[in-house]
Amino acid sequence: MLQMQPPPSLVPSPVTATVDFAAPGVQHGFLRLPYSRDDAAWGSVMIPVTVVNHGEGPTALLTGANHGDEYEGPIALFDLAATVRPEEVTGRLIIIPAMNYPAFAAGTRTSPIDRGNLNRSFPGRPDGTVTQKIADYFQRVLLPMADVVLDFHSGGKTLDFLPYCAAHVLPDKRQEAAAFDLVRAFGAPWSCRMLEIDAVGMYDTAAEDMGKIFVTTELGGGGTASARTAGIARRGLRNLLIAAGAMRGEVTAQPTRWLDMPDADCFAFAEDGGLIEFLIDLGGPVSADQPVARIFPIGRTGLAPIAVHARRAGLLMARHFPGIVKPGDCVAVIGEEVEG
Structure with missing residues (x-):
């Protein structure tokens, strides 16, 4: 007789927390996910919280390392976890510096366990892969607790961005306005009305569909963090928490310039692989159909480089990193500067 499996919504999460989310004061602990492997039959993935x-x-849910090779968020969040005092807080902070901890420990965008991209794995499954189980716990346990969600990103090893804080244009204009108020308070050098080209399964979408105020960032890239970008993350984090009413203090106002990503023409993709030479630096102005880069074939000498053209006018807000590209790679992102 065929035995029917219960739907994922009825399967309990295998993740357990060693902290009490309702207890007063400061607690440091882990989200523990059982993971049986060759070197630890009864092992676990331990995600610091x-x-x-x-x-x-x-309640503010604060996350970094959704992708494991992005470091400004973990720096700011590990620092906040180590230094925050209860009397500074006027609500509840849930601080998870490395939500995809296996990827973070390996320094990779995706999990070395199952190659899962956590930011494309929502709503997850409690009976799925390790990455799906982590997503499911956020979907069913952590996101419902939150009022405000800040998820730090940067370009990782394959992109470099102008440092910006961002939110999405949403059908619910009150939810949208609240998110952009926090983007403004964050005070990054750039602020962005962001368009996603691969939004299926995203943490962003999961949070926004629940009505949460969701804010994110792109704070540099190249698989490292600079003193400047880490400083932007630290200062912006506190500014956002104060503006959201979760911490005491005064927002330290910073000038910001606004970018819009109105359509898919913002993105330029490589159709050929090879060595890329950028013809425009980050922040530089771009005209429609202007070459922003050229790609040299690397299999032999004597071949002319192939130009990559901008599909719209604006300025260069992101570029591929490092110097070798493959067909299909996103080479450049063009944003339109707008009034805030």
Whole structure:
């Protein structure tokens, strides 16, 4: 007789927290996910978490390393977890510096366990792969607790960005306006109305579909963090928490310039592989159909480089990193500067 499996929504999450999300004060612990492997039959994935409860204000869910090779968020969040005092907090902070901990520990975008891209794995499955189980716990346990979600990103090893804070254009204009108010408070050098080209399964979408105020960043790239970009992350994090009513203090206002990504023409893709030479630096102006880069074939000498053209006018807000590209790689992103 065929035995029917229960739907994922009825299967309990295998993740357990060693912290009490309702307890007052500061707690440091882990989200523990059993993971049987060759070197530890009864092993676990241990995702560090800090919870700070003090006051009746909103709950802020703060995450980094959704992709494991992006470092500004983990720097700011590990620092906040180590230094925050309960009396500074007027609500609840749930701090998870490395939500895809296996990828973070390996320094890779995706998980070395199952090659899962956490930011394309929502809503997840409690009976799925390790990455799907992590996504499911965020979907069913952590996101419902949150009022505000800040998910730090940067370009990782394959992109470099102008440092910006961003939110999405949404059908619910009150939700959208609240998100952009926090983007403005974050105070990155650039602020962006962001368009996603691969939004299926994203953490962003999961949070926004629940009505949460969702803010994200792209703060540089190249698989490292600079003193400047780490500083932007630290300062912006506190500014956002103060503006959201989750921490005490005054927002330290910073000038920001606004970018819009109105359509798919913002993205330029390589149709050929090879050595890329950029003809425009980040932040530089671009005209429609202007060559932004050229790609040298590397299999032999004597071949002319192939130009990659911008599909719209604006400025160069992101570029491929490092110097070798493959067909289909995103080479450049063109944003339109707008009034804030």
